[in-house]
Amino acid sequence: MELSPKVIDQLTKIIEGPTAVSSAGFPIIGEEQFDSFLQNVPHLFFQGHTTLEWLKNFDFTNDSQQRAVKVLETVVGTAGVTAPPDLWLLRLLFHCHEKSGLLAAFREGGCRSDELCEQQGFLSNDLNWDLHFMLSRGLIDRVDEQLWVWQDRPWVQQILEENWVLRDGVTTFDWVEIMGEALQGREPESGFMQIPPFVYPDIFKQAENWTPGTREVHQGASLVPLVLAIRLTPQWSDMVEGTPLNSLFPNALPCISKFLTDVGFLKNGLLTSLGLRAIKRGPGPYGIIHAYYPYLEQRLALLQKDQSGSIWVSRGKNVAASKDANQKTFNKAIGSLKDFCGESGFKYNVFIEHAVGQGEGIRQHHQMFPEGNFQYFGADLEDAAIDSAIAQKEAGNLPANTLFIRDADIGKPQILIEGVEKAGFSIKNAVMVVGNGYHEVRNQTNEGMMAVFKAYHDAGVLIIFTEESALNDEDLLNTGWNTYHAGFRYVHELSGQGLRPAHDGYKDPEMSRLSWKACVEAAGYRLHPTLTTHTRTIYPHARKGGYNPAISVNYFCVPQWG
Numbered sequence: 001m002e003l004s005p006k007v008i009d010q011l012t013k014i015i016e017g018p019t020a021v022s023s024a025g026f027p028i029i030g031e032e033q034f035d036s037f038l039q040n041v042p043h044l045f046f047q048g049h050t051t052l053e054w055l056k057n058f059d060f061t062n063d064s065q066q067r068a069v070k071v072l073e074t075v076v077g078t079a080g081v082t083a084p085p086d087l088w089l090l091r092l093l094f095h096c097h098e099k100s101g102l103l104a105a106f107r108e109g110g111c112r113s114d115e116l117c118e119q120q121g122f123l124s125n126d127l128n129w130d131l132h133f134m135l136s137r138g139l140i141d142r143v144d145e146q147l148w149v150w151q152d153r154p155w156v157q158q159i160l161e162e163n164w165v166l167r168d169g170v171t172t173f174d175w176v177e178i179m180g181e182a183l184q185g186r187e188p189e190s191g192f193m194q195i196p197p198f199v200y201p202d203i204f205k206q207a208e209n210w211t212p213g214t215r216e217v218h219q220g221a222s223l224v225p226l227v228l229a230i231r232l233t234p235q236w237s238d239m240v241e242g243t244p245l246n247s248l249f250p251n252a253l254p255c256i257s258k259f260l261t262d263v264g265f266l267k268n269g270l271l272t273s274l275g276l277r278a279i280k281r282g283p284g285p286y287g288i289i290h291a292y293y294p295y296l297e298q299r300l301a302l303l304q305k306d307q308s309g310s311i312w313v314s315r316g317k318n319v320a321a322s323k324d325a326n327q328k329t330f331n332k333a334i335g336s337l338k339d340f341c342g343e344s345g346f347k348y349n350v351f352i353e354h355a356v357g358q359g360e361g362i363r364q365h366h367q368m369f370p371e372g373n374f375q376y377f378g379a380d381l382e383d384a385a386i387d388s389a390i391a392q393k394e395a396g397n398l399p400a401n402t403l404f405i406r407d408a409d410i411g412k413p414q415i416l417i418e419g420v421e422k423a424g425f426s427i428k429n430a431v432m433v434v435g436n437g438y439h440e441v442r443n444q445t446n447e448g449m450m451a452v453f454k455a456y457h458d459a460g461v462l463i464i465f466t467e468e469s470a471l472n473d474e475d476l477l478n479t480g481w482n483t484y485h486a487g488f489r490y491v492h493e494l495s496g497q498g499l500r501p502a503h504d505g506y507k508d509p510e511m512s513r514l515s516w517k518a519c520v521e522a523a524g525y526r527l528h529p530t531l532t533t534h535t536r537t538i539y540p541h542a543r544k545g546g547y548n549p550a551i552s553v554n555y556f557c558v559p560q561w562g
Contacts, residue, residue, distance in 0.1 A: 003054050010040040011051070011072070015058065019067040024536065027067035031541045037072065038480045042207045044083055044216050048076045049264025049274045071540050079210075079481035080278040084227070085289035086137055086487040087212060087220020092173050092296040093130060094164035094217070099300055102130075106140070107160050110149040122303045130303075133490040136476040138211035155205040155213030162214055167195055173293040175225035176232070183229055185251030197222060198255045201262055210480040219263050223278070224286045226256070231283040239279060243271045284326075285484045288436075292491040302494075326435030329466040330361040332554055333433050334368050336531040337464060340556070348462070350420060350430035352377045354410050355437030359389040359398045365433075366399045375401060375425055379408035379416050381440075410434065411441035411448075413455035428460035435466050436552075438516070442496045446514045449500075453523035453557075463525070463557040467516055469549045470499035471538065479538050483551050502534070502549045520557050531556035 003011075017033045037043075043051050055073050060066045097103050100120060105111040113131060117124050131148055134140045139156055140148050150160060169191040178188045187193065196204075197218040204215035212220070230236055235248040245257055245266055260266040265275025295302070340346060349372075353361035356378035366376070376399050378389045386406050392398050405419035420427045441452060456463060471485045492499055501515045517527060534550030542548070 003050055007041055007051075008054070010036060011054065014041075014072065015060070015065050015068040017068065019064045019071070020542070021067070022537070022542075026536055026540070027070050028541050029068050029071050031539075031543065033068070034075075034539070034541050035478075037075065038210045038478075040209060042209055043076045043079055044207065044210075044212065044481070045080070045219055046262060046264040047206070048080055049267070049272055051076050052272075052274055075480075075482055075540060077274065077277045078483075080274045081281045081285060082484035083212070083216070083481045084220040084223040084278070084282065085286050085484060086481075087217050088224040088286075089133070089289065089296070089487050089490060090137065090139075090212070090217050091164070091221035092293070093133070093299065094159070094162075095166050096296070096299040096303075097130070098164040100303065102127075103160060103164065106148075106150040110143070110147055112146050113148065114146045120304060123305060126303050129490060129493045130299075132473060133486060136473050136486045136489075138477060151211070153208070153211060153213075155207045155215075156211055158205050158214045159217065167191060170195070173297050174290075175222075176228045176290070179222075179226040179229035180232065182226075182253045182256055183233065183249045183251075185253060187253065193253060193255050197262065198259055219259075222259065223263065223282075224290055226259075227279055227282045228286055228290060230279055231287075236279070239271060239276060241271055241273050241276045243276075244269050245271065285488070289484075289487050289491055292494065295491065295494045299494075326357060326360055326466070329435055329552070329554060330364050330433060332533065333464040333466070333556075334361070334365050336528075336533070336554070336556055337365075337431060338368060340528065340531055340558075346429075346462070348429045348431050349373060350375050350377065350425050350427070352379060352416070352420070352430055352432040352461075354379045354408065354416065354432055354434045355440070356380045356385050356389045356404075357435070358392050359402065361433040361435065362389075362398050362402060363392070374399075375403070375423075377403050377405060377416075377420060377423075379405040379410075379419065381407060381409045409441075410437050411444070411452050413452060413459065417455075417459050429462070430460070431462045431464070432456070433464045436468060438465055439467055439492060439499050440497050444498045444513075446512075446519065449514075449519045450522045453520050453525060457524045457557075457559045460559055462559060464554065465557070466552055466554050468499060468552045469502040469538075470513065471549070475538060475549075482540065483538050485538075485551075502553045516553070516555060520555060524560055525557040526560055528556040528558055 014029065014033045014037055018030050020028050022028050041051065052073060055069050058069055060069055094103065102111055102116060105116060113124060113127055116122060117127055131140065135142060138151065139159070140150055142148055150157065175192060178190060178192045181188050182193060197215065201215055201218065205213055207213045207216055238248065245252065245260065246269060257266060257269065260275065265272055265278065351362065351365050351374050353359060359378050362376050362378060378386065380386050383406065386404050389398065390404060393402050403423055405416060408415045408419065417427050420430065441449065468485060468488055471483065471489065476486045489499055498513060500513045503515050503517060520527060532553065532555055534553045537548040537550055539548050
């Protein structure tokens with residue numbers, strides 16, 4: 001399938017528009033160009049692959065056009081990584097709301113959330129999380145405080161024509177094992193491979209802008225467990241662009257190859273650039289969001305206030321994904337630590353990784369300071385994470401003297417402090433790195449989060465932590481798939497965790513959380529002015545008023561004593 005003349009015309013106009021270079025050195029385009037791209041250029045999956053091939057062959061004649069092409073290639077490649085977890089969530093939510101009556105209400109013209117809550121006994125805040133998530137993905141509009149209506153785009157309307165209740169036999173939302181079986185050529189007993197998109201994707205309407213339709217929802221829902229299954233295989237590390245799938249998985253069920261071709265990850269049996277990017281970069285965000293499937297499995301019960309049973313994140317199969325997600329940020333953090341020690345003369349002998357995953361922060365620190373006399377600690381609330389880190393230590397990938405602290409809730413600093421001191425070491429001047437762990441503090445308030453940081457501060461711990469920025473509906477709608485924050489925000493709302501904005505200029509009438517910066521500084525920490533760094537901004541263009549938050553920020557927190 002080639003790009004339509006209409007899409008080619010839009011792309012050409014965008015490329016010929018004004019460009020610049022941001023203060024951080026990233027190429028940027030104009031706001032109107034980016035908006036035109038979102039509204040006129042469908043770029044998920046196969047359409048994204050087709051767009052990338054067209055951009056690759058575009059004969060640019062000057063530096064400005066080259067910058068524009070680079071921006072568009074990045075946006076399309078990013079969508080291949082960020083869209084699937086959101087679409088996986090939508091697929092499971094549609095299953096829930098086929099049963100709850102929400103989709104039926106939309107089919108009848110609109111949903112009044114107050115009436116649905118009264119009829120079904122739902123908590124209004126919980127239902128609003130679901131509605132805001134669907135709104136942020138461009139599927140519904142909010143007419144007033146209570147009335148929500150479905151978007152009238154034909155491919156979005158087609159979603160309401162489906163029956164989204166999962167077929168009998170597909171009894172769990174954890175499909176990673178099913179996909180692993182299919183890669184090895186074993187037909188799952190659940191009949192999973194007999195449901196969309198493996199059987200009849202061609203009946204679905206093609207999306208005509210960034211918003212998804214039925215086809216995209218089904219495809220994204222299947223990509224998440226498939227990519228996570230691939231990540232668990234030894235073949236994952238051997239993948240490069242142009243790799244034949246059948247050389248990696250010679251026994252894979254034929255529907256796997258057909259599916260990966262349909263989504264643009266394979267062409268003539270060979271791995272495409274889009275497929276490689278998603279398979280290599282996807283496991284981090286895919287795994288983080290997939291770990292919340294227990295909440296989705298019981299979503300209807302939770303909406304109806306049935307809190308029976310213990311629901312928690314299931315990280316066991318996705319600890320490797322946490323490592324993938326934090327690999328770059330730990331490299332940045334430990335490099336910053338080395339710079340800080342050089343400029344300030346700061347010395348320490350205790351290094352802690354909290355929210356430990358597979359001990360990636362410890363591994364990188366030991367690699368960067370192989371001769372140092374350091375005592376290493378790994379801490380986590382969940383046994384699965386600690387067990388995985390212990391396996392890494394036993395395999396020789398972590399220092400032999402690494403000790404572990406179990407049941408360590410990061411929101412209860414005394415557990416970590418006492419664990420270090422009981423092992424015979426001083427917590428003062430210890431260094432702790434945390435990759436996206438502080439938002440996991442449950443039911444946090446501004447005052448509570450300040451108290452958490454103050455306890456670490458008063459103990460004398462230098463903290464380097466990374467957190468994704470909280471984004472509101474407007475930001476999410478106006479950036480399309482340029483981040484994975486919609487799903488990230490949603491799953492943390494479900495579990496009582498809380499994202500916070502990168503700075504206090506963030507405006508969201510439904511959120512009163514102060515920024516991470518405000519909480520840290522109120523606790524007594526000083527944010528290092530140059531070693532506190534951020535990733536790229538969410539908009540690939542300059543914005544009026546200067547508001548353009550970073551996707552995530554690395555906070556370098558220096559304690560102050562006396």
